[in-house]
Amino acid sequence: MGKLIGEAVRRVEDRRFITGKATYTDDIKLPGMTYAYIVRSPYAHARIQQIDTSRAQAAPGVIAVFTGEDVKDVNGLPCGWQVNFRNGDTMKEPKHPLLVADKVRHVGDNVAMIVAESREQAKDAAELLDIEYEVLDAVTDPAKAIEEGAPLVHEDVPRNICFDWEIGDKAKTDKAFADADHVVSLEFRNQRLVPNAIEPRSAIGVYDAARDKYTLYTSSQNPHLIRLLLCAFVLGIPEHKVRVVSPDVGGGFGSKIFHYAEEALVTWAARQVGRPIKWTAERSESFVTDAHGRDHVTRAEMAFDKKGKIVGLRVSTVANMGAYLSTFAPAIPTYLHGTLLQGVYDTPAIYCEITAVFTHTTPVDAYRGAGRPEATYLLERLVDTGARELGMDPAEIRRINFIPPFDGVKQPGYQTQVALQYDSGNYEATLNRALEIIGYHQLRHEQEEARKQGRYLGIGFSTYIEACGIAPSAVVGALGARAGLYESSVVRVQPTGKVTVYTGSHAHGQGHETTFAQIVADTLGVPLEDVEVVHGDTEAVPFGMGTYGSRSLAVGGSALRKGLDKVIEKGTKIAAHLLEAAEEDLEFADGEWTVKGTDKKITFGEVALAAYVPHNFPEGMEPGLEFSTFYDPANFTFPFGTHIAVVEVDPETGKVTLKRYVAVDDVGTVINPLIVDGQVHGGIAQGIGQALLEEAVYDENGELLASSFLEYAIPRADDLVSFEVDRTVTPCPHNPLGVKGAGETGTIASTAAVVNAVIDALAPLGIKDLQMPLTPQRVWQAIQQVQAS
């Protein structure tokens, strides 16, 4: 281990953010810039009878008005993952047009784009666009959408079913349930959420006719993927003629993975207009157009034996895809949810079936955690329910069901019932540590005392597993992914020994410029300030897959580490030549090659210089010290942990107050604990948001009622407490850094912990279940109901 790996190095990128000098997409102003405003459907389902653009065209400052007619020869937005029906039929994949010509299918669907000299003029002109709609019946609830006679989102998709899918052994699971001593079941909606990164999406399209070259600036988590989809699937323009830049990006949480229509529209229209076009979402547009998260309607059952051992799990979920398939939507309820149902438990029989359906709502896709929070929520709620019904302590029931520890080296990985093989884990260790931090026995005692005083204190557990750094490409390809899931790096040692590294990962808050620099500095023995990390520009960086699914360090960091190893390998050859020693007699440490047992040495900088001024150089060796690397992992990595929430519920108002929150996570080897803790904190907050506050509510007409921050509550500072965070370390056995992933653990764990805590608090009243979010109104009503009955 070097000097910097494991250190809480303060972020090197922060200076620009804390002095107002960052460059987000909307901060970019180009000569001749024009501004686009997208006219969106106010209806969930309507036929466009007629669009009259004449008044809008004539409005002051208007340069162009584009409608569905203008882009009818342009392809729609592609989906990047194909999940076929159980019977082998192909997934239903209706066209997702950039601008709709015939029928709008959700509130916010793109109808027209107005380009003007200013934002205000474009928006003013939108008022003058005359659109006649014939309003049609809509369906927003996925369970209702599959009923016979429900309004169809796409005429050629019967019962709105996009695909159905299953995993596990149905017969074995049914038998386990038939033979079980005790069965618990829950029915719930894992409610729809709006990601709400604080930076609204933004895109600038530029076309340089003299060079026949396009540039797209976009607030994206994965610029290369956007370029590929834009060029090869949507616009059919040559990939080498397009540069995509994702500069500073103000949070993503999944919502900025996907390829959106506005990116293609501004790129396409920039050529028509002959000037750069900027589009930036207003928050109200973000609410109806950024892909939403979750929205599962689930029935889940867990079977136990007399002693509380889990003997079976059965899950049936209807997953809402929204009106069209977003980029990775089909993978979320299936390969990121169904395959996670083993959890951290040794359950011998599991079966899960998924029905994915279209509704007249904003498309649903990955939102922080993506499928794994849904899996964790149902497992953790069922385990707690089982504990309560069997009269067991929730910590104890977990303990007896945990998969025993395995390091993936001496002991093999754990083969689940649902396809995945876990890399390494020690689940009980995180539980023990969390119980110790929270002072469990004392806390239960306090709870009893509180109950005597009529106070409702609750303790909730969540022992979760996450799958991140999804890979290898061959496996995900077999599962329907239309992309690889490797990562790239270039390590460019400059002649003066300074190092520039290029990564296909993309940071939008995760601090790669620091974490990746720590890896470089330690591995090469150079000072941190001699390292520059470059990302987010397809013209600078080799083809990369970007950042989502907590993959950056495990996949991108490993690609970097492998590149650094190549630098050392070549450097050793150069050093051996210059020191007139055999390679095997050299050792490399702290930025120097030393001939073992002597004081003969040469520095990293001297070797770098020799590589670029190769006057005295090994015969036949190419000059230079630069390596490009692509790394395709052997497996996912599987972080895990135990979270415990302590809440108090006011029975008079139904308000839930968070009292304490303990998180013990295991994300493998930690490069920068400051950054990992920060990721955990933010994740916990988002999961708590789902448990207590957030819900994207549609009315029966398909209007999104929670469509601004006035109706949709994301956690504020005074909703939360300071978190008590700790770690265990079980290295990942299959990547060179031993790292797992830390970006989503908090969100995956915390929702269930908080809901379990509230139900624990209210258990004396006989409340066994509550539907999220646990708003004061909902909790109060539940209390009233049990008291009335």
Next chain:
Amino acid sequence: MEIPIKVTVNGEVYEHRVEPRMLLVTFLREVLGLTGTHVGCDTSSCGACTILMDGKAVKSCTLLAVQADGAELLTMEGLARNGELHPIQEGFWREHGLQCGFCTPGMIMAAYQLLEENASPDEKEIRRALEGNYCRCTGYHNIVKSVQYAAKKINR
């Protein structure tokens, strides 16, 4: 119709003619090119656009540029002096009080006003003072610590 305004921003005087409907944040970003102040919503909820106007934290998306006529404004760009970070900026760096950085300018400005009014706020007071500023990355944990760091440093 355009209206002349004279505004002092970060110590510099600017005179411009603006449309009456132009928002103050638009004036800062588009007219003056001070893009350190951000727009995160259209309902005055998120606080990303918070600046100081005559010493008070205001949401610059809720004011018209003409309302700032004659006022003295402080934005993110004006907080560091001679390249030296203000203790709040330093606190956000030391305590990892930011991730994506988008809410950070508004958050720092709101914290600035808090510390002007209350030199040693406790955690509860910090959380209450910042409830008009949304952060989706940090869970506020390290933002609280950043403000505490700054308070300590200022009081030293």
